Amino acid sequence: MPTPRPVIRAILIDLSGTLHIGNTPTPRAIEALQRLRKAAVPFRFCSNTSKESTAALRRRLTSMGFEVKSDSNKEEMWTSIGAVHRRLEDMGLKRPYFLLSDSAREECLSMAENNAKIPYDSVVIGLAPSLFTYEHLNTAFRVLVNEHETRRSSSSKTVIPLIATHKAKYIESADGVLSLGPGPFVTALENASGLQAEIVGKPSRRFFQMVIDNLQSEELEHGMNGGVGEIAVIGDDVEADLGEGAIELGLWRILVKTGKYRPGDESRPGLKPPDEMCESFAVFVDSFLAAPVD
The missing domain is CATH 3.40.50.1000 (HAD superfamily/HAD-like)
Known part of the structure; x- marks a missing residue:
């Protein structure tokens, strides 16, 4: 029987394969992200994309229709570069x-x-x-x-x-x-x-901890204390997005079936299965926002 989803108060979101593929957003991803903002759910984008600078990636996401905030007090984009x-x-x-x-x-x-x-x-x-x-x-x-x-x-x-x-x-x-x-x-x-x-990027513990520290310093007022299960990470790669540091830090690990996902990835030998699977980022957001909040 699957473990029930814990109360999630912040989300680390993979980009390529999760929010977009190439220059095309995954189904309803733009709308789903807008709904998270409207619900005041703290999140950070966590990307291993290393073919372009952080600024170039931010511009590309904006051109696709995603809103990415960046200022001295709240940096949403965290990349391996x-x-x-x-x-x-x-x-x-x-x-x-x-x-x-x-x-x-x-x-x-x-x-x-x-x-x-x-x-x-x-x-x-x-x-x-x-x-x-x-x-x-x-x-x-x-x-x-x-x-x-x-x-x-x-x-x-x-x-x-x-x-x-x-x-x-x-x-x-x-x-x-x-x-x-x-x-x-x-x-x-x-x-x-x-x-x-x-x-230095995902799934290293250093990378995830750096992003979590930023979340905690900026958004403690939302009641997030970094406890086990209170922070979720969502991505399309069970190893590179959801492995090592995500496991060590006790994050709730969600694998989406878009991007590089292939049937059977969730049960690959030698890898810890994800805590949850969803057809897409938007489907996860639908389920997450429909759940009762403590």
């Missing part, structure tokens, strides 16, 4: 070797030194199909093992951080067909270098 920027800043890294799209790299450039004489001090990898060539991956490998030309002259061999936006094995393309995600390329660099990548 934004998490990379914060992590580079926290670690004091000044010259990463980027395997990122131009748009995503632009968001991180304020942290970087554009000086060829400065050795690379890290490797950052996201979804950048045009850069997943032998030449670029081999350069990343050489940086990681201190064999790149900018590092060979150094007498001390430094441990070089490998930072990944996320490690999804596959994504859904705009045409509805699955395509390789950055995960296999991250794994290849890990295997070759002997290093472990630090995942």
Whole structure:
């Protein structure tokens, strides 16, 4: 018998595959989000999209008809690229070797030194199909093992951080067909270098906790105290959206059957099944708003 849904006072919402596919909203998603706003339900957008900057993603969502608020007091959009920027800043890294799209790299450039004489001090990898060539991956490998030309002259061999936006094995393309995600390329660099990548996006606990802390600091007046089951996360990938950190933090995990979802994903071996399944984001909102509130 399924576990009854707990009282949910805040929602972390995946974007690609959940609210939209390519540039097309999922059925009734725009209306469903408007209804959440009208009901004063606190939420945050949590995206692993790493082919574009946070600002570019915000503009694209707006062009589709979604409202995305952004001001100094309430940031609704949280992305893996934004998490990379914060992590580079926290670690004091000044010259990463980027395997990122131009748009995503632009968001991180304020942290970087554009000086060829400065050795690379890290490797950052996201979804950048045009850069997943032998030449670029081999350069990343050489940086990681201190064999790149900018590092060979150094007498001390430094441990070089490998930072990944996320490690999804596959994504859904705009045409509805699955395509390789950055995960296999991250794994290849890990295997070759002997290093472990630090995942800064979903489903890392660090990422979810960062978003939850923001929710709690801004919206305590709504009665949300961050207790187990009071925060839900909804997405189309049982592993990349609903795994690891979502489980560790005790979030209520909802899998939607849009986007990259394929029949049987909810019972894949080695993965914890979701707490709830819904046909779409809008169907979840219908059910959620119809439920009695304590």
